[in-house]
Amino acid sequence: MPEQSATRSDNFVQLTFLSKPENVAFARVAIAAFAAQLPFTLEEIDEIKVATSEAVSNCVIHGYPDSLGIVTLRADLVDGSLRLEVKDEGVGIADLAAAKEATFSTDPERMGLGLVFMESFMDEMHIESAPGRGTTVVMTKRPTSSAQENVNDRQSDHEL
Amino acid sequence: MPEQSATRSDNFVQLTFLSKPENVAFARVAIAAFAAQLPFTLEEIDEIKVATSEAVSNCVIHGYPDSLGIVTLRADLVDGSLRLEVKDEGVGIADLAAAKEATFSTDPERMGLGLVFMESFMDEMHIESAPGRGTTVVMTKRPTSSAQENVNDRQSDHEL
Amino acid sequence: MKLQLEKIGRTLVARISGELDLESAPLFREKIDEALLEYEMINRLVLNLAEVDFVDSSGLGVILGRYKKIRSRMGSMFLVNVNPSVAKVFELSGLFKIIPAKDSEQEAIQSS
Amino acid sequence: MKLQLEKIGRTLVARISGELDLESAPLFREKIDEALLEYEMINRLVLNLAEVDFVDSSGLGVILGRYKKIRSRMGSMFLVNVNPSVAKVFELSGLFKIIPAKDSEQEAIQSS
Ligand SMILES: Nc1ncnc2c1ncn2[C@@H]1O[C@H](COP(=O)(O)OP(=O)(O)O)[C@@H](O)[C@H]1O
Ligand SMILES: Nc1ncnc2c1ncn2[C@@H]1O[C@H](COP(=O)(O)OP(=O)(O)O)[C@@H](O)[C@H]1O
Numbered sequence: 001m002p003e004q005s006a007t008r009s010d011n012f013v014q015l016t017f018l019s020k021p022e023n024v025a026f027a028r029v030a031i032a033a034f035a036a037q038l039p040f041t042l043e044e045i046d047e048i049k050v051a052t053s054e055a056v057s058n059c060v061i062h063g064y065p066d067s068l069g070i071v072t073l074r075a076d077l078v079d080g081s082l083r084l085e086v087k088d089e090g091v092g093i094a095d096l097a098a099a100k101e102a103t104f105s106t107d108p109e110r111m112g113l114g115l116v117f118m119e120s121f122m123d124e125m126h127i128e129s130a131p132g133r134g135t136t137v138v139m140t141k142r143p144t145s146s147a148q149e150n151v152n153d154r155q156s157d158h159e160l
Numbered sequence: 161m162p163e164q165s166a167t168r169s170d171n172f173v174q175l176t177f178l179s180k181p182e183n184v185a186f187a188r189v190a191i192a193a194f195a196a197q198l199p200f201t202l203e204e205i206d207e208i209k210v211a212t213s214e215a216v217s218n219c220v221i222h223g224y225p226d227s228l229g230i231v232t233l234r235a236d237l238v239d240g241s242l243r244l245e246v247k248d249e250g251v252g253i254a255d256l257a258a259a260k261e262a263t264f265s266t267d268p269e270r271m272g273l274g275l276v277f278m279e280s281f282m283d284e285m286h287i288e289s290a291p292g293r294g295t296t297v298v299m300t301k302r303p304t305s306s307a308q309e310n311v312n313d314r315q316s317d318h319e320l
Numbered sequence: 321m322k323l324q325l326e327k328i329g330r331t332l333v334a335r336i337s338g339e340l341d342l343e344s345a346p347l348f349r350e351k352i353d354e355a356l357l358e359y360e361m362i363n364r365l366v367l368n369l370a371e372v373d374f375v376d377s378s379g380l381g382v383i384l385g386r387y388k389k390i391r392s393r394m395g396s397m398f399l400v401n402v403n404p405s406v407a408k409v410f411e412l413s414g415l416f417k418i419i420p421a422k423d424s425e426q427e428a429i430q431s432s
Numbered sequence: 433m434k435l436q437l438e439k440i441g442r443t444l445v446a447r448i449s450g451e452l453d454l455e456s457a458p459l460f461r462e463k464i465d466e467a468l469l470e471y472e473m474i475n476r477l478v479l480n481l482a483e484v485d486f487v488d489s490s491g492l493g494v495i496l497g498r499y500k501k502i503r504s505r506m507g508s509m510f511l512v513n514v515n516p517s518v519a520k521v522f523e524l525s526g527l528f529k530i531i532p533a534k535d536s537e538q539e540a541i542q543s544s
Contacts, residue, residue, distance in 0.1 A: 011180055015190070017173040021343040022197050026173060028374075030190035037182050046374075046405050053376040057342045111384065113377040113413055120412055181455040188486075206486075206517050213488040217454045271496065273489040273525055280524055 009076040009083075011037065019060040019069045019088065027073055028052040034075050035082050039143045047121035048082065048141060054114035055086035055137045061107065063090030063135055081142040084122075093129035100127070169236040169243075171197065176232050179224040179248065181217075187233055188212040194235050195242050199303045207281035208242065208301060214274035215246035215297045221267065223250030223295055241302040244282075249294035256289055322371075323351050331364040331429050332356070337371030340379030349382045356389060363395035366428040370401035380413050387419050398428035434483075435463050443476040443541050444468070449483030452491030461494045468501060475507035478540040482513035492525050499531055510540035 013034050017023045028049040035048050052073070059071045069090050076083040093099050105112035119125045122139040129135040173194050177183045188209040195208050212233070219231045229250050236243040253259050265272035279285045282299040289295040321344030324335040332355055340348060356362055365386060369375075387397045399421045402410060410416050422428040433456030436447040444467055452460060468474055477498060481487075499509045511533040514522060522528050534540040 011178055011182065013175060013177040013183060013186060015173060015175055018171055020171055022171065023173060023194075024342050025196075025339060026190065026194045029193035030175070030186065033186045033189035034183075036185075043405070047408070049374065050376050050409060053341055053374075053378075057376065057378055060342060109381060109385065111377050111381045111413065113380065117377055117409065117412065184454050185451060203517075207520070209486065210488050210521060213453055213486075213490075217488065217490055220454060269493060269497065271489050271493045271525065273492065277489055277521065277524065
């Protein structure tokens with residue numbers, strides 16, 4: 001069993017993939033499978049899937065608007081929380097404050113809700129961007145339920 | 161990004177993770193989600209999951225018997241086939257010929273069927289290893305059914 | 321994503337299954353818009369989401385886009401069978417306030 | 433992996449759900465062995481795999497290990513409700529030849 005010192009990662013996975021729309025589903029399913037190592041409820045797993053989907057979709061549409069690029073997604077289990085870092089090396093965001101506003105989108109066909117969903121569905125969300133160099137989103141989420149209630153995947157109903 | 165001329169990759173994902181038993185499920189679920197981009201049947205997806213599980217389990221148990229190490233899993237879509245490369249930088253295999261024999265295992269508690277399953281469930285399987293430097297398994301699988309029969313995820317039943 | 325379309329009088333019922341995201345949204349848009357173009361008299365759009373297990377903001381975006389389209393011809397739109405795992409994004413986005421949810425296709429077809 | 437154990441006379445029925453792989457195999461082994469140790473008179477082990485959707489060679493390994501254990505006390509073992517998605521690994525491994533599959537727990541409990 002892992003020891004938990006200050007903020008040591010007990011486990012991590014990193015996904016590196018092309019910025020293609022068809023990889024968005026792959027990314028959220030993979031992260032959901034990894035997140036299942038913590039005692040998240042099914043509803044929380046759904047929220048993590050939406051947040052992952054939004055962050056990766058943004059890299060695909062906004063980060064690399066005219067070309068294919070590499071998206072990097074790292075997930076860590078840190079002190080019982082899930083930490084997600086989603087990174088592209090694309091065009092970046094010129095005006096971060098504007099980007100964060102609900103319903104703001106540089107694409108008239110889009111709703112401008114991606115960052116709002118990431119903030120609502122995760123406990124913490126930070127976004128950093130350098131125009132011309134890329135964007136990184138870091139999100140964390142902690143299971144609300146106590147570990148005890150949800151370890152049934154690990155525990156047996158020993159009913160003798 | 162490795163170029164692959166003749167056999168060009170249309171899409172790829174790479175997973176990098178710690179050699180922990182709990183990451184085996186993550187790896188097979190992620191690869192299954194990626195493989196779903198090709199017209200594999202559900203049965204073929206199950207076979208891919210077993211092959212992935214065996215290859216990753218081997219890195220965890222045999223590649224890094226006494227310590228944690230990094231497992232790298234790369235999946236490519238190449239000319240309509242799935243190509244999987246599973247790599248560890250662990251202890252390696254001294255006698256490859258022996259390792260490949262069915263029911264051979266260096267662990268008396270194990271069945272020695274991992275490599276057999278990889279060979280049976282995938283179309284091709286190659287293993288390379290250097291003692292002290294690590295092991296790489298490359299497997300490929302092509303959907304047997306014609307693309308037409310299985311694209312229902314992409315196509316609509318336009319029934320007007 | 322899988323899409324089944326049925327025309328019932330002046331209503332277009334779209335039964336969707338699977339996931340509505342960045343990848344599948346364009347196909348959804350295309351198929352609905354094709355049908356709306358083909359049948360100019362359609363003035364009610366009913367989306368049956370019973371079999372939809374994932375929607376993100378890209379999915380909401382195409383739904384809102386279809387709403388604007390049907391409104392531009394003075395039509396109406398309804399959502400049916402939104403299951404709990406996707407209801408949250410509809411609520412948070414405010415889409416439920418714009419596009420009413422009904423309990424069944426029948427009910428949606430009969431409302432005005 | 434989730435495991436429910438029930439003792440019926442001298443039979444131990446194990447109802448397993450989820451995935452049997454490298455991660456879950458040790459827990460499965462531990463729980464079965466604990467029960468076998470506690471109840472020395474148990475001489476029949478029935479694994480109900482109805483809810484198991486994934487098994488690989490690590491999973492087969494612990495199953496075979498339990499078979500050897502129950503054989504060492506002259507007992508027998510049966511598999512019940514092996515669903516199609518996992519049947520293939522049982523066939524390929526030859527385990528079906530060693531551990532008979534039955535159609536129901538009842539049938540397994542009554543066979544010798
Ligand atoms: N990875 C990114 N790279 C470049 N720009 C981004 C990125 N993510 C977000 N943005 C910018 O922030 C805006 C708001 O993002 P978001 O809230 O997700 O809404 P939407 O994706 O609907 O536009 C986007 O329209 C875009 O201009
Ligand atoms: N990644 C690896 N690193 C080191 N040794 C390996 C690796 N993969 C396989 N082997 C060796 O090959 C043998 C046979 O592997 P396999 O057929 O998967 O059976 P099992 O895992 O049951 O032992 C193993 O027992 C081990 O000695």
